[in-house]
Amino acid sequence: MSFKKIFIKTFGCQMNEYDSNRIYDNVSKIGFIKTDDQANAACYVLNTCHIRDKAKEKVYHEIGRIKKLYRDKKKPIMVVAGCVAQAENEEILKREPYIDIVIGPQSYHKMNDLLKQHETNLKQEETEFDTISKFGHFDKIKNNDSKVSAFLTIQEGCDKFCNFCVVPYTRGPEYSRPFFKIVEEAEQLIQNGAREITLLGQNVNAYSYKENSKEFRISNLINHLNQYSELKRIRYTTSHPRDMTDDLIDCYSSNKKLMPFVHLPIQSGSNRILELMNRKHTVDDYIKIYEKLKKINKEIEFSSDFIIGYPGETEKDFEDTYNLLKKIKFINSFSFIFSPRPGTKASKLDIIDNNVAKQRLTLIQEKLFNNQIEINKSMEDQTIEVLVENKMKNQSKLFGRNKYISPVIFDGINSNIGKIVKVKILKSNQNTLFGLINKNKKAA
Secondary structure, rough: OOEEEEEEEOOHHHHHHHHHHHHHHHHHHOOOOOOOOOOOOOEEEEEEOOOOHHHHHHHHHHHHHHHHHHHOOOOOOEEEEEEEHHHHHHHHHHHHHOEEEOOHHHHHHHHHHHHHHHOOOOOEEEEOOOOHHHHHHHHOOOOOOOOEEEEOOOEEEEEEEOOOOOHHOOOOOOOEEEEEHHHHHHHHHHHHHEEEEEEEEEOOHEEEEEOEEEEEEEHHHHHHHHOOOOEEEEEEEEEOOHHHHHHHHHHHHHOOOOOOOOEEOOOOOOOOHHHOOOOOOOOOHHEEEHHHHHHHOOOOOEEEEEEEEEOOOHHHHHHHHHHHHHOOOOOOOEEEEEEOOOOOHHOOOOOOOHHHHHHHHHHHHHHHHHHHHHHHHHHOEEEEEEEEEEOOOOOOEEEOOOOOOOOEEEOHHHHHHOEEEEEEEEOOOOOOOOEEOOOOOOOO
16 A cells, blocks of 8 residues: 555644544545645645634635645645534635535544545535444544543534534534443553543533443543553543533542543623523532532632623623632633624624723733632642653653643653653743652652
8 A cells, every 4th residue: 555645734622633633543544644744745634623713714824825835746635624614615615726625523434535536526525414423433443642641532512502602513413422432442542651531522521321221421431431540640621511410520529530620611700691692501500510529629620711792791791700700710711702603693793892802801811810820839849740741842851731731841751751750840930830850759
């Protein structure tokens, strides 16, 4: 078999990163090999994200850049994949002749056929929602990801239909993979060297798979993964407040490998705005979850997502959000100004003045960033546990993360990679901790 090089540029969420790795595993069956050299590929894939503003225009900008890269070379098979492909489908092919294949997230199992047919069918579009067939296909292909910290998709799609969100239209309805197929893939990742697994889903804590009258939930997965001695840490993202059930909350007291870090998007601290968003939870519901978890495990820290300037947001609504930040000291959170997504209910609403939205975002981010700075500062002169993920590019230093997913950079040796080591933190900034490995403390 003669091999051809394929390069994938991945945008957006961890699920896209997982998808890109699985695409590599899939196309290897028909003679494609992964390359990091984007200027010399037989196939070039843009795995796109549609969550942020101007996602579609970024695709066309990237295509322009790729055209320049290959101006004096043979044109690669140009593939646009992911959520922008799903949302725009045939329109992309019509607008940009350089694109050969448009494929949505639920059709990746058809990628090999599309590539094989390329010579005779130059323009192809595949954006059907066929989630069951997709996962059935990939369940037969080994996951070759060999990272220390690995992603594992257990659930896709969304049935919540928040008025601002495009996910139900780009990823389809909620679908949970068979429990034991997930376990098989987790075992592959652990054999490959994974010491941390992050379970992924658009609504990951809505995971529910029924077999022989038994229901498996995310808590069952977390507790099952706990038995593998080589696996040191378990995480999951992204969760929804409505699906934060007691069985999952209880995992934080019984499962020592589940990290005490909860990313739980609330979006707004105003009940009125939450209702306008169709979030189906209240601020009080959220605070009760927070208090339950804190009571079970005082080490737990929360991060969240905040949409600022949602249509109809008043000064009072904004103050409610700011006051929530005073009550819950969120870390590592994401905040951004509302941007309308085509096809969603909120896209038809009147947006508030952009200058007002910017001023509010500045105040929110200042508060959130100060929280991050404070918690990082509190770790200075402390010795903490760090899972070492890799050696940094062009540096002698190692990179890892603490239990709160904060990056840690420190001096060490390659044999530390894949181990949990003790690191004394010497200094910090908003995003990163810097330290020295404690040679007197044994690595795990």
